[in-house]
Amino acid sequence: MIRSAATSLRQSASGRHFITGLGIGQITSWGTLYYSFPLIGEAMGRDLGWSKAEVFLAATIGLLLAAPAAYPIGVWIDRGHGRTIMAGASVLAAAALLGWSQVSELWLFYALVGVLGVLQAAVLYEPAFAVVARRVGATQARNGITTLTFWGGFASTVFIPVVQILLDHLGWRGTLMALAAINLGIAALYALVIDRERDAAEQDSAREAVARRPSPEAGALPARPLRDAMRRPVFWLLGLAFTAYAATFSAFTFHLYPLLLEKGLTAAEVVTAMMMIGPAQVAGRLFIWRLAAGASVARIGCLVIPAFPLTLAGFELLPVTLAVALALVALYGLANGIMTIVRGMAVPEMLSREGYGALNGALALPGTLAKAMAPGAAALLWQASGSYDAVLGAAILGAAILVVSFWLAAAVCQREGQPG
Known part of the structure; x- marks a missing residue:
């Protein structure tokens, strides 16, 4: 009982x-x-x-x-x-x-x-x-x-x-x-x-998607989600995009505090600016929830991802006052909040409705490695150059790779007629 x-x-x-x-x-x-x-x-x-x-x-x-x-x-x-x-x-x-x-x-x-x-x-x-x-x-x-x-x-x-x-x-x-x-x-x-x-292993929608696929040739082995996904350019383009994002996000997040100090802000001003990240992330996610619920994840990503190189370029090119830092950090947080949803929904909308955990884990693996290495690499680059200008330059390059690779993934996905 x-x-x-x-x-x-x-x-x-x-x-x-x-x-x-x-x-x-x-x-x-x-x-x-x-x-x-x-x-x-x-x-x-x-x-x-x-x-x-x-x-x-x-x-x-x-x-x-x-x-x-x-x-x-x-x-x-x-x-x-x-x-x-x-x-x-x-x-x-x-x-x-x-x-x-x-x-x-x-x-x-x-x-x-x-x-x-x-x-x-x-x-x-x-x-x-x-x-x-x-x-x-x-x-x-x-x-x-x-x-x-x-x-x-x-x-x-x-x-x-x-x-x-x-x-x-x-x-x-x-x-x-x-x-x-x-x-x-x-x-x-x-x-x-x-x-x-x-928590059923295969939901009805996933089974229907499998049923709509052409039957395999006689003697062929049943398809596996990861094996099938790895044969498509979209998988590798998304992997490159998410790896570039992980490296850029990790380096920027770990080094934002000393970067803003080097740009001339006081410690109190830096903390004030960094407090914007969390609310801005939630605001971005609320935007998706309320105003863009019907948009494809590919379209959302294509529109939002350019905010990352723009934010980093702003820190490099603009005179960083508290007001500028607040605006740039808010833009970064907004884009990062939406990017979390893009990462979460890219697999079912752009790759496959089967094997979500395996596909998401496979895409996350190189990104996790990049996320681990990026803060140390940024510190070594700062030590070699003597300022965060070189670090920002490398981060801008990483963000540009993110933009180009995701745009290509979205284009290929559209050409293939996938849900994304």
Whole structure:
């Protein structure tokens, strides 16, 4: 009877609060596992006498280890294990954060942050998107993914001040213990709202799409989504676009604070400007939700993506006052918020309605590697050149590659008659 009541409660909560639960999880997972790192790392480095390079090498290790985990995690979610993966990864994240709170040796710090990097691949946007696509079907996933990104957009706005308050009162070790406890709560939430029995492996829309395909020749093997996708230019063009985006986004995000200081803003002005990113991201996603719900993801991407090189060029060419920084950061946040939806919906609308998790994981893998390497590469470029002008030049080039490759992907997709 107890098991029956628990199952009934989970199914009821799963039906009513599925996206809300995942959204709360995204705020928390991004806030505790990603945005908290620079603040905690700075405090820990001062306390233990580690250099900034030693501390931030851990972030690169974590991001690098997340890359090969993306694809198998997507496959496991496609097979119906989303609840186990996301809830289990949150429990493991709590254990890793608790272990981190006790470190005094650099090698152990690297090992634990490496584990957290792998776990990020199991709890952040890509797995959550795959769980949504599995629940409602890939063709109906846009509303759920868009809503999910509304929640995630506020992760930095919520958790950066929360982590700072915890650091001020508990120190970095106590802060990590608190974040570990929060992740245990999120594990329970994921277990409650993700119901494996209701997340069918193949939704009707996907089966209909398969039924409409020409029958394979006699003796041919059944098609697999990833194998089929890799035969199409759109797959490789999207992979190039998303890899360029990941590198540009990562380098710019990690170096925005020192870049604006170098441009002459005070620390308070820089923080004020950076506070615009979260609300601007949500504003962009709200625009898609309300005003562009019927537009194809290819068209949305083609219109919005040029904002990235324009923003970076503005930082390079314009005199950066607080007003200019606010405007450019807002434009960047707006475009980035919309880009999250474009990434989430590109697979079903431009590639295939089957195997969402596997395809999304495959596209995310090189981007995750680029995201891991870009901050360090930008730091080396700054060290070699002595200013952020060279870094901005490289970022503008990366953003230009993003624009051209996505435009080409959209053109090829239109020529092939795909839904995008």
